[in-house]
Amino acid sequence: MVDTSTQAGTSSYRIEHDTMGEVRVPVAALYGAQTQRAVENFPISGSVLESAQIAALARIKKSAALANARLGVLDAAIADAIAAAADEVITGRYDSEFPIDVYQTGSGTSSNMNMNEVLATLATRSLGSPVHPNDHVNASQSSNDVFPTSVHIAVTSALIDDLIPALDHLAVAFEVKAELWATAVKAGRTHLMDATPVTLGQEFGGYARQMRLGIERVRTALPRVAEVPLGGTAVGTGINTPAGFPQLVIELLTLETELPITEAIDHFEAQANRDGLVDASGALRTIAVGLTKICNDLRWMGSGPNTGIGELSIPDLQPGSSIMPGKVNPVIPEAVLMVCSRVIGNDATIAWSGASGAFELNVAIPVMGTALLESIRLLANGARVLADKTVDGLEANLERARALAESSPSIVTPLNRVIGYEAAAKVAKHSVAQGLTVREAVIDLGFVERGEVTLEQLDVALDVLSMTRPPR
Numbered sequence: 001m002v003d004t005s006t007q008a009g010t011s012s013y014r015i016e017h018d019t020m021g022e023v024r025v026p027v028a029a030l031y032g033a034q035t036q037r038a039v040e041n042f043p044i045s046g047s048v049l050e051s052a053q054i055a056a057l058a059r060i061k062k063s064a065a066l067a068n069a070r071l072g073v074l075d076a077a078i079a080d081a082i083a084a085a086a087d088e089v090i091t092g093r094y095d096s097e098f099p100i101d102v103y104q105t106g107s108g109t110s111s112n113m114n115m116n117e118v119l120a121t122l123a124t125r126s127l128g129s130p131v132h133p134n135d136h137v138n139a140s141q142s143s144n145d146v147f148p149t150s151v152h153i154a155v156t157s158a159l160i161d162d163l164i165p166a167l168d169h170l171a172v173a174f175e176v177k178a179e180l181w182a183t184a185v186k187a188g189r190t191h192l193m194d195a196t197p198v199t200l201g202q203e204f205g206g207y208a209r210q211m212r213l214g215i216e217r218v219r220t221a222l223p224r225v226a227e228v229p230l231g232g233t234a235v236g237t238g239i240n241t242p243a244g245f246p247q248l249v250i251e252l253l254t255l256e257t258e259l260p261i262t263e264a265i266d267h268f269e270a271q272a273n274r275d276g277l278v279d280a281s282g283a284l285r286t287i288a289v290g291l292t293k294i295c296n297d298l299r300w301m302g303s304g305p306n307t308g309i310g311e312l313s314i315p316d317l318q319p320g321s322s323i324m325p326g327k328v329n330p331v332i333p334e335a336v337l338m339v340c341s342r343v344i345g346n347d348a349t350i351a352w353s354g355a356s357g358a359f360e361l362n363v364a365i366p367v368m369g370t371a372l373l374e375s376i377r378l379l380a381n382g383a384r385v386l387a388d389k390t391v392d393g394l395e396a397n398l399e400r401a402r403a404l405a406e407s408s409p410s411i412v413t414p415l416n417r418v419i420g421y422e423a424a425a426k427v428a429k430h431s432v433a434q435g436l437t438v439r440e441a442v443i444d445l446g447f448v449e450r451g452e453v454t455l456e457q458l459d460v461a462l463d464v465l466s467m468t469r470p471p472r
């Protein structure tokens with residue numbers, strides 16, 4: 001397809017052809033006419049495909065070339081040249097040859113053709129005879145099965161290799177604190193109002209479990225993300241593939257990626273929607289919702305130093321204010337809160353895009369892939385940063401935490417069973433109104449004098465630590 005002649009005044013370009021005619025392409029580019037058209041058609045976001053997805057596309061092309069050779073569709077030398085070219089692209093050294101905007105054709109055809117053109121150029125060079133982007137590199141394939149498969153592969157890999165280990169790392173950090181603070185009593189709070197006591201260990205154990213459930217949610221979504229449409233070609237029928245192609249190409253792809261990729265059980269389902277991605281994003285949204293709550297808890301507990309709750313000291317990482325000297329802020333929880341905002345926003349994008357299909361094809365796949373890969377990266381990095389730069393270094397202000405627990409009027413609750421709910425409510429209100437402890441308020445209101453409760457009963461009932469361990 002390459003016309004090596006250059007026109008006067010266009011020496012930095014070469015002329016390429018496609019089925020629509022001639023296109024001027026930068027002289028050194030490995031890509032061809034269709035990529036150049038897409039670059040010019042979609043100057044929208046300035047964001048291109050993630051490197052992980054480019055590598056996944058190249059792995060698919062390599063597996064397809066080898067499968068095609070084995071099934072007699074491609075000459076072995078051409079297939080080997082394509083596979084070798086794909087290996088080079090997988091290293092990332094040619095990422096700049098993939099300049100097409102994410103906001104492009106909804107099937108990802110432009111990016112599929114970009115890969116076909118780059119591999120065709122590299123394979124042509126190494127083979128010394130023409131390798132065609134469509135006839136050879138794209139043989140037995142369509143963008144409609146290849147491009148979504150590349151998203152699913154990149155997402156599967158990122159979930160297994162990045163997100164799950166990062167969430168585990170954060171869960172361990174919470175578990176360490178849960179054990180350390182097993183008896184560190186503090187005020188419970190519901191509706192942001194004083195409630196009965198808990199321990200810091202109980203709260204942090206809850207956070208750890210929340211992260212472990214997040215891992216379970218991701219693991220549950222994984223098999224559906226790893227089920228790929230490759231082999232269905234244009235509409236799921238597998239038109240233009242040799243018999244046995246889907247099974248063989250996916251077997252080779254599994255070896256190539258070392259991921260638990262499986263062939264779609266129903267190629268029409270797998271091609272017509274991207275529910276697996278919507279599902280995975282839902283798991284990420286739940287994790288982001290949980291992390292938002294946890295980061296806010298940490299900020300509240302670390303608020304102060306003098307006018308806040310101050311049960312925790314959050315590690316000082318950097319001066320907080322350009323104007324208020326000595327002020328230090330909870331910068332990591334704030335950063336992670338923004339991560340969560342983005343993940344929740346990306347989930348809305350992914351859900352809406354997931355609905356953007358008709359009949360045999362979804363037509364919002366590039367943005368789904370990019371948003372999902374971004375969410376995974378942000379959550380994985382955010383979880384690690386939160387663990388290493390905040391949770392690990394948290395210190396409990398044990399005396400302050402206990403004093404606040406003891407000052408909660410809700411510690412009157414165990415007295416319900418001794419003096420009744422209504423009398424206990426009077427005690428709670430009296431303690432707040434008069435600035436007394438609950439114990440003092442009980443005595444002040446004459447409950448001991450009247451023999452309605454003994455001092456020994458009071459000591460047992462008002463022990464804040466024992467309130468954190470109700471009999472089971």
Ligand SMILES: O=C(O)C[C@H](O)C(=O)O
Pocket residue numbers: 107109141142143144234361
């Ligand atoms: O690019 C292709 O292989 C197919 C395209 O997405 C289409 O369905 O029109």
